[in-house]
Amino acid sequence: MIRFPSAPGARVLAFLVLLVSLPALAAPGRVAVSSAHELATAAGLEIFEQGGNAFDAAVAVSAALAVVEPASSGIGGGGFWLLHRPEDDFSTMVDGRETAPAAATRDMYLDDDGEVVRDLAINGPLAAGIPGAPAAWVHLADRYGTLPLAQLLGPAIRLAEEGFPVDSKYQTLLNFRAHIMLRWPDTAEIFMPGGDIPELGAIIRQPELANTLRALAEQGFDGFYRGPVAEKLVAGANAEGGIWSLDDLAAYEVVEREVIRTSYRGHELITASPPSSGGIAIAQILNLVEPYDLAAMSRVERVHLLSEAMRRAYRDRALYLGDPDFVEIPTDMLLSPHYAAGLRAGIRMDRATPSAALAADPSLLPESDNTTHFSLMDGDGNLVSATLTINLPYGAAYVPPGTGVLLNNEMDDFSAAPGVPNEYGLIGFEANAIEPGKRMLSSMTPTIVQSPERVAVLGTPGGARIITMVLLGVLDFIDGNDPASWVSLPRFHHQYQPDEISLERGFLTEEEIAELEALGHEVTVRARTWGNMHGVMWDRVNDRVEAAHDPRWDSGGAEVRDSR
Numbered sequence: 024m025i026r027f028p029s030a031p032g033a034r035v036l037a038f039l040v041l042l043v044s045l046p047a048l049a050a051p052g053r054v055a056v057s058s059a060h061e062l063a064t065a066a067g068l069e070i071f072e073q074g075g076n077a078f079d080a081a082v083a084v085s086a087a088l089a090v091v092e093p094a095s096s097g098i099g100g101g102g103f104w105l106l107h108r109p110e111d112d113f114s115t116m117v118d119g120r121e122t123a124p125a126a127a128t129r130d131m132y133l134d135d136d137g138e139v140v141r142d143l144a145i146n147g148p149l150a151a152g153i154p155g156a157p158a159a160w161v162h163l164a165d166r167y168g169t170l171p172l173a174q175l176l177g178p179a180i181r182l183a184e185e186g187f188p189v190d191s192k193y194q195t196l197l198n199f200r201a202h203i204m205l206r207w208p209d210t211a212e213i214f215m216p217g218g219d220i221p222e223l224g225a226i227i228r229q230p231e232l233a234n235t236l237r238a239l240a241e242q243g244f245d246g247f248y249r250g251p252v253a254e255k256l257v258a259g260a261n262a263e264g265g266i267w268s269l270d271d272l273a274a275y276e277v278v279e280r281e282v283i284r285t286s287y288r289g290h291e292l293i294t295a296s297p298p299s300s301g302g303i304a305i306a307q308i309l310n311l312v313e314p315y316d317l318a319a320m321s322r323v324e325r326v327h328l329l330s331e332a333m334r335r336a337y338r339d340r341a342l343y344l345g346d347p348d349f350v351e352i353p354t355d356m357l358l359s360p361h362y363a364a365g366l367r368a369g370i371r372m373d374r375a376t377p378s379a380a381l382a383a384d385p386s387l388l389p390e391s392d393n394t395t396h397f398s399l400m401d402g403d404g405n406l407v408s409a410t411l412t413i414n415l416p417y418g419a420a421y422v423p424p425g426t427g428v429l430l431n432n433e434m435d436d437f438s439a440a441p442g443v444p445n446e447y448g449l450i451g452f453e454a455n456a457i458e459p460g461k462r463m464l465s466s467m468t469p470t471i472v473q474s475p476e477r478v479a480v481l482g483t484p485g486g487a488r489i490i491t492m493v494l495l496g497v498l499d500f501i502d503g504n505d506p507a508s509w510v511s512l513p514r515f516h517h518q519y520q521p522d523e524i525s526l527e528r529g530f531l532t533e534e535e536i537a538e539l540e541a542l543g544h545e546v547t548v549r550a551r552t553w554g555n556m557h558g559v560m561w562d563r564v565n566d567r568v569e570a571a572h573d574p575r576w577d578s579g580g581a582e583v584r585d586s587r
C-alpha cells in the first residue's frame with residue numbers, strides 16, 4: 024500500500040543502528056497523559072492504576088473525551104491512533120476514519136446549478152460519515168490492550184451517567200454551532216438544556232450515551248454496528264435527510280496502516296499516513312528545509328522559508344492525496360529527495376512565490392479548534408499519539424433519537440466539487456472526490472519523534488492548520504525544548520491557498536511583518552489563536568518524563584506519575 028523511498032529508509036536504518044549501539048536505556052518507569060480535558064486524563068490514569076498499558080489507557084481517554092469534550096470528538100466520529108511499542112520497535116496507525124455511506128454520490132452536495140450547498144455538507148445527518156471511533160476502540164482493546172473493554176469504557180460510562188461540568192471551551196465552541204443545533208430540539212436539550220448555552224459549572228448528563236457505551240462494552244463491535252443501537256442510528260439519521268443503511272454500519276472496518284517514517288537532523292519521525300495528509304506533508308516540508316540552517320536564520324527568514332515549504336506541501340496535498348484504498352498516491356515521488364530538490368530550486372530567499380504560480384485553485388480559511396488530540400506513555404515506554412474528530416464543533420449538531428451519539432460532519436473533508444474549498448478553506452480534486460465506502464482526506468497528524476536521547480509524542484486539533492502546528496512542535500523539540508515550549512509556541516501557517524501567511528497575534532513585530540510583506544507575502548494577523556496541542560516527552564539521558572497541555576485553553580490535563 025504505502026511504499027517508502029530508499030533514501031529516507033536508509034536514514035531510518037542508520038538511526039536504528041545508532042539506537043541499538045547505545046547502552047541499554049531504562050524504561051521510563053512513569054506514565055504520562057496529556058489530553059484536552061482533565062477528566063479524560065484522569066480516566067487514563069485510572070486505567071494505568073488498574074494495571075493497564077498505554078493502549079488500554081488510550082481507549083479509556085478516547086471514550087472519556089467522547090463524553091466530556093463533545094465539541095471535538097466522539098463515538099459518532101473517528102480518528103487515527105498512532106501506536107509505538109519499543110519492545111519490538113513496532114509502529115502502526117489504527118485508522119478509525121469515517122467512511123462515506125454506500126448511497127453517497129460525487130455530487131450529493133451540489134444544487135441544480137452545480138454549486139456546493141454548504142448547509143447540506145456540514146449540518147445534519149447528510150453530512151455524517153459512518154463512524155469509526157467505536158470500532159477502533161474495540162480493535163485497540165482486542166489487539167493491543169490487556170484489560171477487558173468493559174473496564175476501559177468504565178470511566179466514560181460513569182462520566183456520561185453522572186455528568187461533567189461545563190467549561191469555557193464547551194461554551195465557546197457551542198456558541199459557533201448553537202443556532203444549527205436548535206434545529207433539532209431533542210439534540211439541543213442534551214447539550215443546551217432549555218435551549219440556552221449552559222452556565223459554567225452546569226452539569227451535562229448523557230444517559231442515552233451511557234446506554235450506547237454500555238452496549239459497546241458488553242457486545243463489542245456488534246453493540247454499536249449491529250442490533251438496536253445500529254437500528255436507531257439509521258432510523259434517526261434517515262428521518263432527517265441522511266442516507267445511512269444497516270449494511271453501512273455492519274460493513275465498517277478498522278484498517279491498520281503502515282506509518283510514514285522520515286528523519287530530520289538525527290531524529291526519526293513516525294507519523295500519520297493516508298488517509299491523513301499530515302505525515303506526507305510534514306515529511307515533504309522537512310525534506311525541503313533540511314539543507315538550510317534554520318537556527319542561524321532570523322525569524323523573518325525562518326517564517327519565509329517554512330511558509331514557502333508549507334505552500335508547496337499543501338499544493339501537493341490538494342492535488343495528490345486521498346484514501347489510499349481508492350487512489351494511487353505517488354508517495355515515493357512526494358517523499359523522494361529528488362522531488363524535494365526540484366521544489367527547493369523554485370524557492371527564493373529574497374521573494375515569495377505566488378501560489379498562483381504553482382498550479383491549482385483558491386480558497387479561504389477559518390480558524391478551527393475542534394477535533395482533539397491526546398498523547399500518552401506507559402512505564403514500559405509504549406506510546407500513543409491519537410487525534411480524534413467529529414469535524415466541526417459539535418459535528419453535524421444532530422443526535423439520532425435514543426442513541427446519545429452526536430454525529431460527525433466529516434463528509435465535508437471530501438472535496439464536494441473540484442477546487443471548491445471546504446469549511447477549512449482546503450481544496451481538493453479527483454483524489455479526494457466522494458465515493459461510496461471511501462475515507463475522506465484528513466489533516467490529523469498524530470506524531471512520535473525519537474532520537475537516541477529523547478522521545479516526543481505530540482499532536483493537536485485545528486483543521487487545516489494541524490500539519491503546520493505539528494511541524495513547528497517537531498522543530499521545537501528537535502531544537503532541544505520541552506513539551507511546555509512546543510504546546511505554547513506562537514504559531515504561523517501557510518496552506519497554499521489562500522496565498523497568505525497567517526500569524527497568531529504578538530508573534531512578529533510590525534517591522535518583521537513589513538519585512539515579510541517586502542518579500543511579497545500577504546500577512547494576516549488573526550484575532551483568534553488556534554490549536555490545542557498535547558505533548559509528552561521522555562528524556563532518556565536525564566531520566567525526565569514531562570507532559571504539557573496547550574495554555575490556549577484552560578480545560579486540558581497533563582500529568583506524570585510513577586507507574587505501578
Ligand code: GLY
Pocket residue numbers: 394412413414415433436464465466467486487
Ligand atoms: N476533520 C478534520 C480532519 O480530519 O482533518
